[in-house]
Amino acid sequence: MSTATFNSICFNQGYLRKGAVKISKVKNRGQRVKFYVGEASVLSTKCMQSSEKNKKEVRIGLLGASGYTGAEIVRLLANHPYFGITLMTADRKAGQSMGSVFPHLITQDLPTMVSVKDADFSSVDAVFCCLPHGTTQEIIKGLPCHLKIVDLSADFRVRDIAEYEEWYGQPHSASELQKEAVYGLTEISREDVKNARLVANPGCYPTSIQLPLVPLIKAKLIEHRNIIIDSKSGVSGAGRGAKEANLYSEIAEGIYSYGVTKHRHVPEIEQGLSDAAQSKINVSFTPHLMPMIRGMQSTIYVELSQGVTIEDLYQQLRKSYEDEEFVKLLDKGVVPRTHNVRGSNYCFMNVFPDRIPGRAIIISVIDNLVKGASGQALQNLNIMLGYPENTGLLYQPLFP
Numbered sequence: 396m397s398t399a400t401f402n403s404i405c406f407n408q409g410y411l412r413k414g415a416v417k418i419s420k421v422k423n424r425g426q427r428v429k430f431y432v433g434e435a436s437v438l439s440t441k442c443m444q445s446s447e448k449n450k451k452e453v454r455i456g457l458l459g460a461s462g463y464t465g466a467e468i469v470r471l472l473a474n475h476p477y478f479g480i481t482l483m484t485a486d487r488k489a490g491q492s493m494g495s496v497f498p499h500l501i502t503q504d505l506p507t508m509v510s511v512k513d514a515d516f517s518s519v520d521a522v523f524c525c526l527p528h529g530t531t532q533e534i535i536k537g538l539p540c541h542l543k544i545v546d547l548s549a550d551f552r553v554r555d556i557a558e559y560e561e562w563y564g565q566p567h568s569a570s571e572l573q574k575e576a577v578y579g580l581t582e583i584s585r586e587d588v589k590n591a592r593l594v595a596n597p598g599c600y601p602t603s604i605q606l607p608l609v610p611l612i613k614a615k616l617i618e619h620r621n622i623i624i625d626s627k628s629g630v631s632g633a634g635r636g637a638k639e640a641n642l643y644s645e646i647a648e649g650i651y652s653y654g655v656t657k658h659r660h661v662p663e664i665e666q667g668l669s670d671a672a673q674s675k676i677n678v679s680f681t682p683h684l685m686p687m688i689r690g691m692q693s694t695i696y697v698e699l700s701q702g703v704t705i706e707d708l709y710q711q712l713r714k715s716y717e718d719e720e721f722v723k724l725l726d727k728g729v730v731p732r733t734h735n736v737r738g739s740n741y742c743f744m745n746v747f748p749d750r751i752p753g754r755a756i757i758i759s760v761i762d763n764l765v766k767g768a769s770g771q772a773l774q775n776l777n778i779m780l781g782y783p784e785n786t787g788l789l790y791q792p793l794f795p
């Protein structure tokens with residue numbers, strides 16, 4: 396294989412930037428090209444591990460590294476050629492190494508986790524904030540202004556502060572920052588994300604729901620009334636903190652609905668849909684906890700606008716997402732499954748005719764920890780810093 400081909404494979408796999416690294420000679424061991432893709436990955440990983448992490452172009456601070464979304468950021472950044480983690484924080488686990496908290500990450504060369512109050516942000520360019528809502532606003536308002544921030548919590552998603560306070564049952568203490576925040580549903584608000592300093596990364600349920608509905612509402616293909624959303628999440632959506640309700644014996648062999656009529660994602664979902672409609676939309680939304688670790692499905696029941704067909708809905712979604720790397724409309728009749736997006740940044744969706752005329756059923760699936768959290772967060776930071784949007788996100792779904 397020629398050096399050019401090898402470099403091109405590395406580049407296409409997201410391991411190298413064109414022209415950034417020169418590999419002068421690659422031995423041809425008589426194997427197939429597939430072998431060299433693996434070889435490229437090994438070589439580049441070695442390259443990354445041996446180079447000092449703070450020599451990467453962008454120095455990342457990871458707040459809440461000891462939680463599930465923090466660990467997922469570490470997993471994704473392991474293959475990111477430009478972002479290196481130079482600061483990690485934790486609360487109860489401050490003082491510990493990432494490998495001791497998450498043994499699956501033991502091979503990563505990472506700083507010891509410190510408490511936020513001991514964190515030094517002078518050697519950090521950008522931050523992923525993976526903290527609980529409420530705590531987040533207090534911490535973000537104290538961060539230096541030079542930092543680009545992607546916040547995975549709910550604190551800056553809802554524009555109306557009174558609405559936030561009502562649904563989250565607590566005062567908002569950073570309303571000025573809220574005004575600056577850009578809601579980062581990437582495929583819908585990419586242009587705004589480009590210039591943002593603070594991005595509010597969407598919730599997992601709102602991501603799976605808005606991706607199919609926003610284009611259909613914008614194109615006036617569905618009625619604003621009677622939108623019914625039934626969503627299901629894996630248990631990792633609740634975070635790593637120990638809770639009685641999330642014990643194996645409480646979750647296994649059953650499902651349960653929670654937050655019925657009052658789940659805190661309702662204002663976020665209605666805000667996004669109402670923006671698309673340019674008028675107020677209310678939805679019926681019920682989330683369910685499923686006996687699985689990762690994954691999320693939203694099944695959405697809608698009424699078609701007068702004279703609109705299922706084919707119109709299908710073609711609109713096709714047109715909206717045909718150039719998107721991470722949002723895929725499946726072939727007609729194919730049912731999206733959480734299994735098929737597990738571990739990846741994809742959202743798979745499809746639309747089906749209901750047996751009741753004039754109604755449609757939409758199904759969308761994501762991995763709650765990737766497109767529903769850390770993957771979309773990385774997609775956003777790539778855009779904010781001018782890197783290819785898919786950098787570090789080329790993981791294929793893990794199946795079975």
Ligand SMILES: NC(=O)C1=CN([C@@H]2O[C@H](COP(=O)(O)OP(=O)(O)OC[C@H]3O[C@@H](n4cnc5c(N)ncnc54)[C@H](OP(=O)(O)O)[C@@H]3O)[C@@H](O)[C@H]2O)C=CC1
Nearest residue numbers: 459461462463464485486487488525526548632634635768
């Ligand atoms: N899990 C998911 O699928 C999704 C989660 N989100 C949101 O992302 C955020 C992180 O979620 P997730 O990773 O699941 O949560 P976890 O509960 O797994 O992790 C929370 C992290 O925050 C730290 N932390 C907790 N309290 C404090 C505090 N008072 N001061 C400083 N640090 C603190 C914890 O440290 P320690 O462990 O050391 O105590 C831990 O590192 C949340 O806002 C969540 O709602 C968004 C989309 C999806």
Ligand SMILES: CC(=O)N[C@@H](CCC(=O)OP(=O)(O)O)C(=O)O
Nearest residue numbers: 547548549598599600628632633
């Ligand atoms: C299964 C489960 O408990 N899921 C979480 C949603 C996870 C999420 O998206 O939380 P944020 O809005 O904080 O980002 C919940 O229902 O609260």
